Amino acid sequence: MSDILEFADQFFNAVSNGDIDAVAGFYRDDVTVWHNFDNLDQSREDNLATLAGISGRYDAFGYEDIRHTALEDGFLRQHVIKATVGEKTVNVPAVLRVYVESGKIHRIEEYFDRGQLSTVFS
Numbered sequence: 001m002s003d004i005l006e007f008a009d010q011f012f013n014a015v016s017n018g019d020i021d022a023v024a025g026f027y028r029d030d031v032t033v034w035h036n037f038d039n040l041d042q043s044r045e046d047n048l049a050t051l052a053g054i055s056g057r058y059d060a061f062g063y064e065d066i067r068h069t070a071l072e073d074g075f076l077r078q079h080v081i082k083a084t085v086g087e088k089t090v091n092v093p094a095v096l097r098v099y100v101e102s103g104k105i106h107r108i109e110e111y112f113d114r115g116q117l118s119t120v121f122s
Contacts, residue, residue, distance in 0.1 A: 028104040037114040060084040074100040
């Protein structure tokens with residue numbers, strides 16, 4: 001099970017560093033990323049574009065209070081999103097259920113309150 005936690009660390013390090021090519025390497029071609037705030041499945045291409053755009057939306061963006069839990073078919077990731085624009089900073093708790101099969105992510109289910117971001121940055 002420690003292998004999946006190492007996988008989780010490597011994946012989120014790529015996300016944090018904005019290394020979209022590395023992130024793409026963790027994904028199966030048919031990966032879907034679901035978000036609770038819109039109840040839609042995002043395609044691989046759309047998700048990679050979303051992640052690539054983070055640096056343009058925020059002056060600073062990162063994760064704090066990171067916890068991973070190994071599961072039989074993937075892992076659970078808990079963290080607090082810390083995002084800054086100008087003088088405004090927001091801290092948003094999030095949970096991601098990540099499904100991994102044969103060394104590739106095939107589904108992510110992400111839960112966070114997007115309204116907290118909108119309230120601070122609108």
